[in-house]
Amino acid sequence: MEREEILKRLRKIDVLPTFPAVMAEVISVIEDPMSSATDLARTMDPSMAGEVLRCANTAYFGTRNFRKITSIEHAIAIVGLEQLSQMILHMPFLSMMGGEGGLDRERFVRHSMICGIVSKVISRTLHAGEEHAVYIGGLMHDIGAIIIYRYFNEEWKVMSALVRNEGRTWTQAEEDVLSCDHGMIGACLLTMWNIPQAVTDGVMHHHAPHRAAENVWNAKLIGVGNRFAKNVDLSDNFASLDEFINNNKDFIPLVEETGLDVTLSQELDLFEGVYTLMKNARGLLSCAGDVEDDQGTGS
Numbered sequence: 001m002e003r004e005e006i007l008k009r010l011r012k013i014d015v016l017p018t019f020p021a022v023m024a025e026v027i028s029v030i031e032d033p034m035s036s037a038t039d040l041a042r043t044m045d046p047s048m049a050g051e052v053l054r055c056a057n058t059a060y061f062g063t064r065n066f067r068k069i070t071s072i073e074h075a076i077a078i079v080g081l082e083q084l085s086q087m088i089l090h091m092p093f094l095s096m097m098g099g100e101g102g103l104d105r106e107r108f109v110r111h112s113m114i115c116g117i118v119s120k121v122i123s124r125t126l127h128a129g130e131e132h133a134v135y136i137g138g139l140m141h142d143i144g145a146i147i148i149y150r151y152f153n154e155e156w157k158v159m160s161a162l163v164r165n166e167g168r169t170w171t172q173a174e175e176d177v178l179s180c181d182h183g184m185i186g187a188c189l190l191t192m193w194n195i196p197q198a199v200t201d202g203v204m205h206h207h208a209p210h211r212a213a214e215n216v217w218n219a220k221l222i223g224v225g226n227r228f229a230k231n232v233d234l235s236d237n238f239a240s241l242d243e244f245i246n247n248n249k250d251f252i253p254l255v256e257e258t259g260l261d262v263t264l265s266q267e268l269d270l271f272e273g274v275y276t277l278m279k280n281a282r283g284l285l286s287c288a289g290d291v292e293d294d295q296g297t298g299s
Helices: 003-011 019-031 037-042 046-060 072-079 081-094 105-126 131-140 143-151 153-166 170-178 182-192 197-204 216-229 241-247 251-256 264-287
Strands: none
Touching: 003 143, 003 182, 019 037, 019 081, 019 131, 037 072, 046 072, 046 081, 072 081, 081 105, 081 131, 081 264, 105 131, 105 216, 105 264, 131 197, 131 216, 143 153, 143 170, 143 182, 153 170, 170 182, 182 197, 197 216, 216 251, 241 264, 251 264
16 A cells, blocks of 8 residues: 555544643653643543543542542542543544454553563663653553454455464554555554654654664663563453563563663663553553544544
């Protein structure tokens, strides 16, 4: 498929009208600790704010000392900025995934959360890449797959047949049919929304970091997060840090494949960081599979 045809379809995508501005504000808040919850709340239209509050209340209903969350500021205070950011960044895409033969919302959220968490912890612990950019890029790295499913549906069916009947991987099938993969599709859309290049380069090249002309480490770390996330399930019970370490012995070799050296002290810091953030994120899964199907049209 010609690049111009792909871009033409991407320009027609009709998500929540305020979402690009909200995404930019989320990124600003994540990067600037002086930003306030009010800054974030101000950019949301009523429907988006309502959905955020619904998810926050669903995720934390029944927890100790639960009190109904009634404002975005309250949601940030109770849920935490990072967890709320995960909700917001995924929100318009989850509604595109329903219907017969649709994508698995909860699996998508689990995978994206783990990728973002792992990418960020590696960046922070080993001082590689840009921590905020790899976190956001990790959360958003697979949005291109949703866009292909929803707005390139006939091509999606051809790709499905290639995977099912000819043993192609999804990335190979995407290249065969579209002449690009979901990383490129997602990065093009995010670029149209004026998302920083440090994020879009990581999204674009997470399957092939060596192709990145800039922000190579961002792409490498998101790539590691993506590979690790395929083997870990947020719905698992993490009885202890020791059990988590024992069950994920391939984590450090994945990190070292990038060319980074990991000391014994850093190895423990990596495991502790990922383990803690993954446990904190598990509460949000309860609202991932409960998003009403979007009734808007596709391409």
